[in-house]
Amino acid sequence: AYVALMATTALGITPLVSLLVVVPVMALIGYALQRGLLNFTLGDDLLPPLLVTFGLSIIIQNGLLEFFTADSRKLQAGAIEVATLQVTNGLWIGLLPLLQFVIAVAVIAGLQLLFYRTALGRAFRATSDDQAVAQLMGLDTRHIFALAMAISLAVVAIAGVFLAVRANFDPAIGPARLIFGFEAVIIGGLGSMWGTLAGGVILGVAQAIGAQLDPGWQLLAGHVAFLAILAFCPQGLFPKVSG
Secondary structure, eight states, rough: HHHHHHHHHHHHHOOHHHHHHHHHHHHHHHHHHHHHHHGGSSSSSSSSHHHHHHHHHHHHHHHHHHHHOOOOOOOOOOOGGTTEEEEETEEEEEEHHHHHHHHHHHHHHHHHHHOOOOOOHHHHHHHHHHHHHHHHOOOOHHHHHHHHHHHHHHHHHHHHHHHHHSSOBBBHHHHHHHHHHHHHHHHOTTHHHHHHHHHHHHHHHHHHHHHHHHHHHHHHHHHHHHHHHHHOTTTEEEOOOOO
């Protein structure tokens, strides 16, 4: 979101056009971060990467506070923010939310094809399953991990720009958004990308229903839906089937 803010301010472009700049920039940052720092923390112990990334989050948040202050910001996308499409008589759909949904589906479809229909995807899955065996087969796992991080931050960049267009953001907003992302993944089932999309839709619908009942119940309704699904389906609704 803040990279998009800088791009729109410096180049005079709209937030959606800034994706052409923000996505590759974030991908390069992700590759450099993984290759230059996080690869050295990987091993059998999960604590070092956890501590390092937690420390990075604090550094990033304080850096944003220093350069952008604690004031909330919002990216202005113009008329598309309020534009609507009429589906039937009395039923209208916001153009921006529809665009977000279409792009979310396209991104997940692209990732699905990448992971299960390409040589790079096979390398990702092999490295994830057994790093030592992947190295024995000639894969440069350091490069594979860095590419995975680059793709991750590219996807995060898309989400971040759309979130910054839909709502205000500030340096401390990350943990709150992270909770929603965590809940969506758990609802859908770990390892299932389409399940993650379904989890996000379920979470969003639950929050919308809660807001209609009482504005104070919006976030609570999402958490209740998450806990209910977790209670009856601990593996999520669409868990990845191994083998």
